[in-house]
Each structure stands twice: as structure tokens, then as C-alpha cells.
Amino acid sequence: MLFPEWTPFLMSPTTKAAPGKTNDRESESVRSVERAVDLLFSFSQDEPVLDMPALQERTGLSRPTLYRLLRTLEAKGLIYSFGSPLRFQLGPRFGFLAQSWTPAPALVALATGPLERLWQVTQETVGLMMRISPTHRMCVFEHKSPQALSFSRGIGYSEPLYRGASGKVLLAHMQPEQRRAALALATRRDREVALKQIESVRAHGVLVTHGELMAGTVAVATPVIARTEQAVAAVCIFGPGLRLRGRLLRECEREAMCTAREISMFL
Secondary structure (H helix, E strand, C coil): CCCHHHHHHCCCCCCCCCCCCHHHHHHHHHHHHHHHHHHHCCCCCCCCCEEHHHHHHHHCCCHHHHHHHHHHHHHCCCEEEECCCCEEEECCCHHHHHHHCCCCCHHHHHHHHHHHHHHHHHCCEEEEEEECCCCEEEEEEEECCCCCCCCCCCCCCEEECCCCHHHHHHHHCCCHHHHHHHHCCCCHHHHHHHHHHHHHHHHHCCEEEECCCCCCEEEEEEEEECCCCCEEEEEEEEEECCCCCHHHHHHHHHHHHHHHHHHHHCC
16 A cells, blocks of 8 residues: 655656666666665564654665655565554565575585584584675574583574674675675774774684673684685684683684685585
8 A cells, every 4th residue: 555645755757868878777776776675674573663764764865765665665565554654564575585485595505514524523513604684694504512511593593794703704705885884883893893803804714703792602703705706604613612712723713714615616
């Protein structure tokens, strides 16, 4: 249902592009897609319903631009609007997308063998993280340590990219403008720490964090690099700081890097 509030923001009639304007139109189309994706990712399980001021704050877009995007997305069933003033939530068509989505992307099938071998060698919790939005990453594979003292977050666990070893490993191999957008969510202190750790990743190919997301834990992360030189995932090892230190920690770093390189060869 399209409410009367849409009326002042309807898109103007399409006009024929002047010669030489094709690239401009293509660039604008790409920007529109990027904005629409950012808008959709403004919604979350904690905040499934948002009003216009909230969407403006999250996307940085003007009210007319947001209305045009929302109207188009609603026509496709991806947004539902209701109330006065208008509030928005994801539309029913996302149900079809959810049915076709699998928690095990193709990369997981390729990576399972090397990750299982990494688990057997280290006997620590092993995971694979993938970027799921411009700002977040998610665990798509995990094999928990068999040891009595261990740590696990589970498949589907998600965090902002600027938090945790795996997120920073992915940030290190993103385009500068993408990295800036992801770090915009962080506090000034978190951003400064993340930038230093990103430099370390680029220099050494691996990152170790201590107690960043959970007290007493150590996380080791290293990137899986595709032929495009972009990090498509991060191989991770998680364990208690009482055990993951010294020689064992160094061995985990080496094994994680070897595993990431092995997975990269499949891509």
C-alpha cells in the first residue's frame, strides 16, 4: 500500500539521455543500488521497524531520496510502510529470499576439508567468517574445540567489521572507501585501534587479538584471498588465553595462514 505521503516524492518522468551521458546514467544506477542495499541493511532483528528520521540517520540520505528508494522497494515487496507518520519494515518478499538462502555458501563446501584438518591439528575452535554487508561479518562455519575449556559463538553469529580479529582482517583487504564506510560506525578510539591493527594485518598477513570480544579469549584470524586480491573470508582460531600463548599461539598462526592459502587455491 502506497500512502499519500509518497505523492510529493514521486520520481519524475524518464527523459532520453543526451549523447555521451551513458556512463553518467550507469554510475547513477550503481549508486542507486548501493543506496538501496544500505537502506535495507538499516533494519535489524533488534530494530525491525524504523521511521524516516531513523533511516536518515543510518543512511545519511536526504528525505526525498529515501522516499524514492522506499517507494520503489515497496512496489517490489521488499519494504512495507504503515501508520501516520510513516514507519517502515522489511516487506513480505524477504520471506522468499529467506527460503532460498542457505547458511552454507559454496565457499564453505570448498573450505570444510582444510578447516577440519586445522581443527584436528590445533584442537581449538575453528571458524570461517564472511562479510554479509558493508559493515558486518558473520560466522558461516564453526567446529568447536573438544577441550574442556573452550569458546564458541556459533554459526550465524555476527559483529561489526571493526570489532574482532576476523572483521579487521576483512577490513584490511577492502577498498579504501568501503573501509571508511565500515569504520564510520566505530567510536574514535575503536577506529584508531582498528586502523593500527589493519596495518599489522597488511604487514604480517595475520592478526591476534586478546580479550577483545570476550574476556580471557585469544582470536587468531587470517584472510582467504581471491584472485581479485579481495578477502572473501577469514579463517579463525579461538581459544583461552591460558592455553593460546607462546609456542602454541605461534603454531596456530602458522597453521591458520597455511589453511587460508589452501582454501584460496580453490577460488
